[in-house]
Amino acid sequence: MTSTPKDVSHLVGTLDTGTDQPPPDRARPHVGRRAVISREDLMAAALQLVGPHRSISTLSLREIARAAGIAPNSFYRHFRDVDELAVTLINQAGEALRQIIGEARTRAVAERSVVQSSIEAFMEQLRADQKYLHLLLREGTVGSDAFKGAVERQLCFFEEELCTDLQRLAVQRDTGIYRPEVVSRAITRLVFAMGAKAMDQPEEAHPEIIEQLVTMVRMIIIGTQTMAARPARDD
Amino acid sequence: MTSTPKDVSHLVGTLDTGTDQPPPDRARPHVGRRAVISREDLMAAALQLVGPHRSISTLSLREIARAAGIAPNSFYRHFRDVDELAVTLINQAGEALRQIIGEARTRAVAERSVVQSSIEAFMEQLRADQKYLHLLLREGTVGSDAFKGAVERQLCFFEEELCTDLQRLAVQRDTGIYRPEVVSRAITRLVFAMGAKAMDQPEEAHPEIIEQLVTMVRMIIIGTQTMAARPARDD
DNA sequence: GGCGTTATTATACATATGTATATATATTAG
DNA sequence: CTAATATATATACATATGTATAATAACGCC
Numbered sequence: 184m185t186s187t188p189k190d191v192s193h194l195v196g197t198l199d200t201g202t203d204q205p206p207p208d209r210a211r212p213h214v215g216r217r218a219v220i221s222r223e224d225l226m227a228a229a230l231q232l233v234g235p236h237r238s239i240s241t242l243s244l245r246e247i248a249r250a251a252g253i254a255p256n257s258f259y260r261h262f263r264d265v266d267e268l269a270v271t272l273i274n275q276a277g278e279a280l281r282q283i284i285g286e287a288r289t290r291a292v293a294e295r296s297v298v299q300s301s302i303e304a305f306m307e308q309l310r311a312d313q314k315y316l317h318l319l320l321r322e323g324t325v326g327s328d329a330f331k332g333a334v335e336r337q338l339c340f341f342e343e344e345l346c347t348d349l350q351r352l353a354v355q356r357d358t359g360i361y362r363p364e365v366v367s368r369a370i371t372r373l374v375f376a377m378g379a380k381a382m383d384q385p386e387e388a389h390p391e392i393i394e395q396l397v398t399m400v401r402m403i404i405i406g407t408q409t410m411a412a413r414p415a416r417d418d
Numbered sequence: 419m420t421s422t423p424k425d426v427s428h429l430v431g432t433l434d435t436g437t438d439q440p441p442p443d444r445a446r447p448h449v450g451r452r453a454v455i456s457r458e459d460l461m462a463a464a465l466q467l468v469g470p471h472r473s474i475s476t477l478s479l480r481e482i483a484r485a486a487g488i489a490p491n492s493f494y495r496h497f498r499d500v501d502e503l504a505v506t507l508i509n510q511a512g513e514a515l516r517q518i519i520g521e522a523r524t525r526a527v528a529e530r531s532v533v534q535s536s537i538e539a540f541m542e543q544l545r546a547d548q549k550y551l552h553l554l555l556r557e558g559t560v561g562s563d564a565f566k567g568a569v570e571r572q573l574c575f576f577e578e579e580l581c582t583d584l585q586r587l588a589v590q591r592d593t594g595i596y597r598p599e600v601v602s603r604a605i606t607r608l609v610f611a612m613g614a615k616a617m618d619q620p621e622e623a624h625p626e627i628i629e630q631l632v633t634m635v636r637m638i639i640i641g642t643q644t645m646a647a648r649p650a651r652d653d
Numbered sequence: 654g655g656c657g658t659t660a661t662t663a664t665a666c667a668t669a670t671g672t673a674t675a676t677a678t679a680t681t682a683g
Numbered sequence: 684c685t686a687a688t689a690t691a692t693a694t695a696c697a698t699a700t701g702t703a704t705a706a707t708a709a710c711g712c713c
Binding site: 213214215216217218219220253254255256257260 | 657658659660661662663
Binding site for chain 2: 669670671672673678679680681682
């Protein structure tokens with residue numbers, strides 16, 4: 184509800200999530216009663232219900248319908264069940280977030296530390312209480328298979344984008360990089376894990392978490408560079 | 419149910435979790451009807467219900483009572499609510515797991531790679547389908563505050579034990595270590611995050627995940643050692 | 654106006670849940 | 684045996700859920 188910096192709630196429904204209903208058939212402009220509510224309204228209502236104490240997988244159909252101001256049965260006009268809505272939301276959340284982080288990353292390429300900038304953009308989303316992050320951070324481990332799969336897929340997208348970015352930077356700065364796909368996966372999972380931790384803590388604790396996260400990522404980067412230089416084994 | 423290697427189910431109820439009921443007052447050996455069921459039986463019944471598609475926070479009181487073969491109301495004789503049972507289970511799971519991992523770690527000190535041994539012990543637990551790991555891996559982000567707090571607390575214990583171990587090893591092998599508390603936190607979170615990912619994948623995928631995890635941890639270790647040697651900044 | 658079409662709602666039902674209250678059962682002390 | 688006591692169950696109630704069926708309402712078109 185609060186429109187804090189980098190608000191992305193206006194993006195709800197504007198992204199093609201690849202999970203759409205049959206096409207609205209634009210040839211025939213209209214026939215029959217007009218829909219008073221849209222898929223996007225329902226998704227927004229559901230999103231509004233999730234929070235620190237409510238996960239999407241525990242939302243009931245009636246609850247969402249109530250929040251959207253429609254009769255329970257009207258839900259079925261838009262989604263087959265709550266799970267389908269949840270998967271669609273996850274996809275949107277992933278796309279929106281990747282866009283934001285991607286922007287932060289490219290914007291920071293010339294400027295300060297790429298690591299620091301990306302992480303701060305991420306945590307800023309956290310602070311702004313964007314529900315999107317809740318979805319990706321805390322709901323990847325519970326819920327239906329379809330749901331968990333959707334979250335995992337989005338995480339993999341993050342990994343892939345980060346991976347190409349890391350390789351590009353490695354070439355550009357002529358630093359070596361050992362197994363970039365493992366590096367990007369480690370960084371992604373670490374950021375999401377620490378983000379989930381941060382979400383359960385008061386905002387005063389965030390700076391320290393950010394600082395630790397930056398240090399962790401630096402260790403991984405230096406590690407991969409060192410391993411690229413000398414392929415020794417050590418522990 | 420299956421008693422695979424390193425079965426820890428016999429530990430149910432044998433550990434003091436610090437969440438116990440009022441003392442049974444051993445002075446007076448008994449008075450009144452004997453309890454046909456124990457707290458531990460209830461916990462075992464609940465544990466038996468969790469699995470890849472069921473998280474503990476979604477178990478209902480009646481469901482657990484049914485699985486334990488008692489009337490719903492009898493539940494209250496042992497726990498105030500499901501949440502209290504869940505927290506107790508989390509504590510037991512954490513203690514049991516720390517013991518197993520700790521053994522693997524100390525046992526491996528003289529032998530091969532400490533990193534590899536610990537991670538393999540961890541993943542072996544996963545493979546053996548010990549429900550304990552389910553609790554710690556996938557349920558830390560949803561559920562009541564008490565529940566999430568309990569999981570977080572157990573994770574912190576893991577971090578602390580790993581931290582002292584890392585410092586001991588650093589001294590012993592005369593390798594530097596930069597900010598060991600951050601290192602141990604990164605490793606812990608990474609292992610748990612990758613473990614959660616592995617749990618949703620077929621067993622054939624586990625070896626690759628293990629290999630990646632080992633590489634990730636090596637990167638962190640080499641990173642912290644390198645940073646201890648030269649406190650430069652890089653990215 | 655009426656008609657087809659679509660969206661929405663009303664009502665209803667079977668089922669599940671947490672828990673309050675009352676009752677039954679087993680056990681020990683006297 | 685009886686009383687006391689701890690434990691377990693039976694019954695019941697208010698409430699919530701998913702969804703089936705039927706009715707209602709708005710829209711474009713003839």
